Amino acid sequence: MVTVMRILLTNDDGVYAPGLRAIRKELQKLGEVTVVAPVGEQSAVGHSITLLTPLITQEVLDDEQKPMGWAVEGRPADCVKLALLELLKEPPDLLVSGMNAGSNSGINVLYSGTVAAAIEGAFFQCTSIAVSLQYTKPKPLDFAKAAEYAGKVVAQIVRHPLSRGSLFNVNIPSLEKGPIRGIRVVRQNVAPYKEQFDRRVDPRGRVYFWSGPDFGCPDPHPDTDETALREGYITVTPLHFNLTHSVMLEKMKDWEWTI
Amino acid sequence: MVTVMRILLTNDDGVYAPGLRAIRKELQKLGEVTVVAPVGEQSAVGHSITLLTPLITQEVLDDEQKPMGWAVEGRPADCVKLALLELLKEPPDLLVSGMNAGSNSGINVLYSGTVAAAIEGAFFQCTSIAVSLQYTKPKPLDFAKAAEYAGKVVAQIVRHPLSRGSLFNVNIPSLEKGPIRGIRVVRQNVAPYKEQFDRRVDPRGRVYFWSGPDFGCPDPHPDTDETALREGYITVTPLHFNLTHSVMLEKMKDWEWTI
Numbered sequence: 078m079v080t081v082m083r084i085l086l087t088n089d090d091g092v093y094a095p096g097l098r099a100i101r102k103e104l105q106k107l108g109e110v111t112v113v114a115p116v117g118e119q120s121a122v123g124h125s126i127t128l129l130t131p132l133i134t135q136e137v138l139d140d141e142q143k144p145m146g147w148a149v150e151g152r153p154a155d156c157v158k159l160a161l162l163e164l165l166k167e168p169p170d171l172l173v174s175g176m177n178a179g180s181n182s183g184i185n186v187l188y189s190g191t192v193a194a195a196i197e198g199a200f201f202q203c204t205s206i207a208v209s210l211q212y213t214k215p216k217p218l219d220f221a222k223a224a225e226y227a228g229k230v231v232a233q234i235v236r237h238p239l240s241r242g243s244l245f246n247v248n249i250p251s252l253e254k255g256p257i258r259g260i261r262v263v264r265q266n267v268a269p270y271k272e273q274f275d276r277r278v279d280p281r282g283r284v285y286f287w288s289g290p291d292f293g294c295p296d297p298h299p300d301t302d303e304t305a306l307r308e309g310y311i312t313v314t315p316l317h318f319n320l321t322h323s324v325m326l327e328k329m330k331d332w333e334w335t336i
Numbered sequence: 337m338v339t340v341m342r343i344l345l346t347n348d349d350g351v352y353a354p355g356l357r358a359i360r361k362e363l364q365k366l367g368e369v370t371v372v373a374p375v376g377e378q379s380a381v382g383h384s385i386t387l388l389t390p391l392i393t394q395e396v397l398d399d400e401q402k403p404m405g406w407a408v409e410g411r412p413a414d415c416v417k418l419a420l421l422e423l424l425k426e427p428p429d430l431l432v433s434g435m436n437a438g439s440n441s442g443i444n445v446l447y448s449g450t451v452a453a454a455i456e457g458a459f460f461q462c463t464s465i466a467v468s469l470q471y472t473k474p475k476p477l478d479f480a481k482a483a484e485y486a487g488k489v490v491a492q493i494v495r496h497p498l499s500r501g502s503l504f505n506v507n508i509p510s511l512e513k514g515p516i517r518g519i520r521v522v523r524q525n526v527a528p529y530k531e532q533f534d535r536r537v538d539p540r541g542r543v544y545f546w547s548g549p550d551f552g553c554p555d556p557h558p559d560t561d562e563t564a565l566r567e568g569y570i571t572v573t574p575l576h577f578n579l580t581h582s583v584m585l586e587k588m589k590d591w592e593w594t595i
Binding site: 120121122123124125126127128131132133134135154155158159162163184186187188190193196200201202226229233237243244246257259260262263264265267269270272273274276277279283284285286287288311313314315316317318319320321322323325326329330332333334335336 | 379380381382383384385386387390391392393394413414417418421422443445446447449452455459460461485488492496502503505516518519521522523524526528529531532533535536538542543544545546547570572573574575576577578579580581582584585588589591592593594595
């Protein structure tokens, strides 16, 4: 008997995004892939979920007119919930979220819909991997080539025995910077980012702000996803969703408290 | 010379929410409070941010027609960014996000716009505290009484020397369950939640799903925010935004990797 790995694929760029198509092709070499992804682009939605509007779903076909999965009018995390609770006949062995157009490293991990979908999978005890491709210039990305690398990394992760709900964040460096230098297992960068707003006044005198384009980390910590990516390495970061600051927790237990 | 603590207050229920008004009154006993909050309700938006639409801002007055701060047509995290980078003349000594109508414990910490706003403050190295009030029944909450408790907890946290960007999550138990039993410093619950969708078909034959109301954790881990809150304690959980799974990180460094 041959057992086939069942893979749930989602993303935050939408079901028709080229990054999803590219990684799907690679994941099909590893198992049976079902897509459940948002209808449209959902970047920077973080771990938002939809409570107050209905989630409309629709079956979608791939370029060869074969069933590919479902498009959902919702957030990436909604897609994962719906897939696991309603749409898939059996629980998947692996969830992959991506491949995102743009890296998700440093504090972007917390803004990212791509990573949120993977975290949602881990909530449900499913091994989950977020995959993103860095871009450094506004030109078409070589998703096909990047997806080859990503597929290899995914294969190397899942060949290890993993506890339920294991969670990983993978970034592929921009391929325009030259050959990839290797794979590095690194922690998430937490050094502060620099950003700015563009202040404007509308024709009726109201003040408004655009989020500026120059969001970046001027001084990332060494040995992190941020630095390794800049140096041309594929980064792999194991994540968890317990935000408890354990050291501070122990300290605070000794504080005096009164109500 | 008297130094006054400058407090930035935000939330995810909107600038006109009663929970914000109530906690503002208590925080004014501790310092000078400026509100920068979303115009309308933003629950379960997680750590989403607004990149593709402009953030319209408007000055708002309180019930006594005195300047209170700004309303922003954006997400809680947008409000914090705008406050710190554009709207406030000086950086605040403390950020408070809340008081949210509904607890933010367990994995809800990751869905919560209230907590996301506090995390955003911590990104900017500001001491940040998310405050939420549990509700167990759909009736008006006693925000005034709960805010008194919350104010006291905030005061007790900030009297300690804290490193920059310290981050806390505070939950007040439902006041309908009887007197509060005390304050407990506890970790975030990470036990799985149970939830379901309500599947329907629209008049045109399209399938859609409503997120069900019975989202809950049937079997929370002991000594966590989830259990302590159920037992009637105020919970305080120190958080951080480094999602790296450190134990797994060390293990994975020994794995063989090839590109």
